Amino acid sequence: MADRQGEDAFLAAYDPRAFEPIAVTVDVVALTLRQGGLHVLLVRRGGPPYEGAWALPGGFVHAGHESLDEAAARELAEETGLDAARGLGRVHLEQLGSYGRPDRDPRMHVVSVAYLAFAPDLPEARAGSDAAAAEWVPVGALAPQGNPDAVTARPKEQDRPAGIHGGGSGRRSGQTPGISADLAFDHGTILAEGLDRARAKIEYTPLATAFLGEEFTITELRSVYEAVWGRTLHAGNFHRKVLSVPGFVESTGTTVGRGGSKGGPRARLYRAGDARLLHPALLRPDREDSVR
Amino acid sequence: MADRQGEDAFLAAYDPRAFEPIAVTVDVVALTLRQGGLHVLLVRRGGPPYEGAWALPGGFVHAGHESLDEAAARELAEETGLDAARGLGRVHLEQLGSYGRPDRDPRMHVVSVAYLAFAPDLPEARAGSDAAAAEWVPVGALAPQGNPDAVTARPKEQDRPAGIHGGGSGRRSGQTPGISADLAFDHGTILAEGLDRARAKIEYTPLATAFLGEEFTITELRSVYEAVWGRTLHAGNFHRKVLSVPGFVESTGTTVGRGGSKGGPRARLYRAGDARLLHPALLRPDREDSVR
DNA sequence: GAAATAGTGTCTTTTAGACATTATCCG
DNA sequence: CGGATAATGTCTAAAAGACACTATTTC
Numbered sequence: 001m002a003d004r005q006g007e008d009a010f011l012a013a014y015d016p017r018a019f020e021p022i023a024v025t026v027d028v029v030a031l032t033l034r035q036g037g038l039h040v041l042l043v044r045r046g047g048p049p050y051e052g053a054w055a056l057p058g059g060f061v062h063a064g065h066e067s068l069d070e071a072a073a074r075e076l077a078e079e080t081g082l083d084a085a086r087g088l089g090r091v092h093l094e095q096l097g098s099y100g101r102p103d104r105d106p107r108m109h110v111v112s113v114a115y116l117a118f119a120p121d122l123p124e125a126r127a128g129s130d131a132a133a134a135e136w137v138p139v140g141a142l143a144p145q146g147n148p149d150a151v152t153a154r155p156k157e158q159d160r161p162a163g164i165h166g167g168g169s170g171r172r173s174g175q176t177p178g179i180s181a182d183l184a185f186d187h188g189t190i191l192a193e194g195l196d197r198a199r200a201k202i203e204y205t206p207l208a209t210a211f212l213g214e215e216f217t218i219t220e221l222r223s224v225y226e227a228v229w230g231r232t233l234h235a236g237n238f239h240r241k242v243l244s245v246p247g248f249v250e251s252t253g254t255t256v257g258r259g260g261s262k263g264g265p266r267a268r269l270y271r272a273g274d275a276r277l278l279h280p281a282l283l284r285p286d287r288e289d290s291v292r
Numbered sequence: 293m294a295d296r297q298g299e300d301a302f303l304a305a306y307d308p309r310a311f312e313p314i315a316v317t318v319d320v321v322a323l324t325l326r327q328g329g330l331h332v333l334l335v336r337r338g339g340p341p342y343e344g345a346w347a348l349p350g351g352f353v354h355a356g357h358e359s360l361d362e363a364a365a366r367e368l369a370e371e372t373g374l375d376a377a378r379g380l381g382r383v384h385l386e387q388l389g390s391y392g393r394p395d396r397d398p399r400m401h402v403v404s405v406a407y408l409a410f411a412p413d414l415p416e417a418r419a420g421s422d423a424a425a426a427e428w429v430p431v432g433a434l435a436p437q438g439n440p441d442a443v444t445a446r447p448k449e450q451d452r453p454a455g456i457h458g459g460g461s462g463r464r465s466g467q468t469p470g471i472s473a474d475l476a477f478d479h480g481t482i483l484a485e486g487l488d489r490a491r492a493k494i495e496y497t498p499l500a501t502a503f504l505g506e507e508f509t510i511t512e513l514r515s516v517y518e519a520v521w522g523r524t525l526h527a528g529n530f531h532r533k534v535l536s537v538p539g540f541v542e543s544t545g546t547t548v549g550r551g552g553s554k555g556g557p558r559a560r561l562y563r564a565g566d567a568r569l570l571h572p573a574l575l576r577p578d579r580e581d582s583v584r
Numbered sequence: 585g586a587a588a589t590a591g592t593g594t595c596t597t598t599t600a601g602a603c604a605t606t607a608t609c610c611g
Numbered sequence: 612c613g614g615a616t617a618a619t620g621t622c623t624a625a626a627a628g629a630c631a632c633t634a635t636t637t638c
Contacts, residue, residue, distance in 0.1 A: 264589030
């Protein structure tokens with residue numbers, strides 16, 4: 001056992017400083033809804049490696065000064081321009097997973113702790129210190145997002161590019177040209193896992209409301225599900241189901257000011273309820289597996 | 293922005309070595325079934341800090357040499373005596389989450405990547421290099437395991453001790469006396485999250501079979517669910533439901549050699565099917581939330 | 585008034601769960 | 612044979628989903 005690493009490993013078991021260093025970063029998959037479509041926050045790298053490539057916002061954890069959660073919140077705030085007071089409090093932030101293949105960064109061994117954020121429509125992004133640009137990019141232009149049967153089965157620590165390259169079958173509106181290249185590092189994999197997690201999480205938690213403002217209509221809530229799942233849902237059934245789940249939403253008693261631009265009654269307004277888990281859950285339609 | 297950290301932070305964005313070092317460890321919550329009860333693998337620490345305390349098996353990631361998955365598998369192998377050939381291939385290992393509060397280790401800032409392992413009944417544990425002892429400890433003796441309504445709501449990066457101290461209400465058989473002290477570091481929190489994850493994961497994945505041998509009976513599979521959930525299940529309904537989920541189990545055509553010691557027919561044998569997700573899922577009974 | 589949308593009603597199929605029943609095996 | 616357990620059958624309630632329908636608003 002003490003062959004390969006020898007005395008060093010034995011000592012290091014007691015003194016962590018005896019080890020070769022490993023850098024720790026946080027990277028954030030920040031999702032929001034803009035114009036009815038799912039967008040992810042990306043930055044263009046301002047320095048090597050992968051200079052000029054798109055990447056997830058993130059940075060190094062300040063040793064001894066902050067927890068991982070705090071580091072993720074800090075990085076997100078730097079890139080979105082939100083401060084703790086305005087807006088950031090309404091953002092949902094949760095840990096996604098960690099990535100630590102020794103060759104994922106050419107400089108040295110870097111372990112990245114990935115986070116997933118759900119945010120309501122935010123102002124235009126601004127570039128942080130180490131980025132040349134920051135932008136909300138439509139997910140449809142990046143990932144093959146018509147792939148909803150991929151539920152949990154993910155490659156573990158392998159680099160699986162998530163971007164479409166010579167996009168011969170651009171599905172959505174290729175609104176932002178020039179973003180067909182793969183993401184830096186293994187960020188394509190991380191983004192794919194974040195999207196999977198988001199799709200799964202809104203099934204059994206009320207976190208879809210984190211994409212909306214304080215008050216919202218059932219139709220707006222449905223549009224969140226439709227954007228994240230990439231599916232249209234039956235309006236009537238969705239409506240009844242949401243109201244039947246205890247604690248999902250609670251009525252404000254008010255309605256929206258005007259009906260739809262093309263007519264229709266004024267929709268009632270709701271706010272998020274106090275449930276942390278949806279019971280029963282809002283399951284995705286027809287994720288047919290193998291048999292049946 | 294560049295106030296607090298100043299020039300250092302700016303440089304470090306390009307050169308990670310300019311940062312204070314952070315050590316990276318992996319810790320494993322390894323669960324198995326012994327004598328019908330859920331057990332977790334613990335080691336007694338052979339050196340400071342927390343010398344003499346129980347802790348999760350784990351150790352430092354070898355920089356530049358291994359991925360996080362590989363490090364977790366290595367640490368688990370060292371502590372269980374399993375090699376890749378014998379047994380370890382049948383162990384399910386997945387990432388649980390990362391813990392990085394700067395004060396969680398008194399020596400320095402240590403980020404720990406936690407893993408969760410499901411294993412069939414394994415041989416007695418043996419202590420690794422840096423541990424004084426390794427042992428399979430019944431979970432009932434450690435955690436307040438009659439708390440199954442805690443589903444996802446976990447404190448994020450806070451230290452929430454999981455052990456019962458002056459256990460006035462020891463539920464299960466307090467088989468291993470002397471393990472009432474809290475675990476080292478924040479390992480109590482990690483263990484609690486691992487148990488929660490395990491309880492949730494066997495609902496919608498076939499991973500309960502990872503606790504059993506190659507072939508098993510439906511009753512054995514039910515005993516896994518009962519041990520992990522801490523609930524008795526209706527035998528008849530469970531049986532029919534398991535067989536109704538496509539790809540969960542497949543029949544071997546054979547039966548067990550003898551019936552139960554007190555009579556009864558010979559149970560049929562099954563092996564794990566090819567499904568990676570259970571559809572429909574095996575939901576836990578009555579996880580009543582707030583309302584309803 | 586025409587069109588569009590919010591919200592509700594109704595029916596069918598599927599699933600969960602309680603409970604009963606049959607079949608098989610041990611002592 | 613008696614008791615225990617494996618496996619299946621039956622019934623009820625809940626939930627998912629398809630579809631129809633009413634009500635309200637804008638143009």
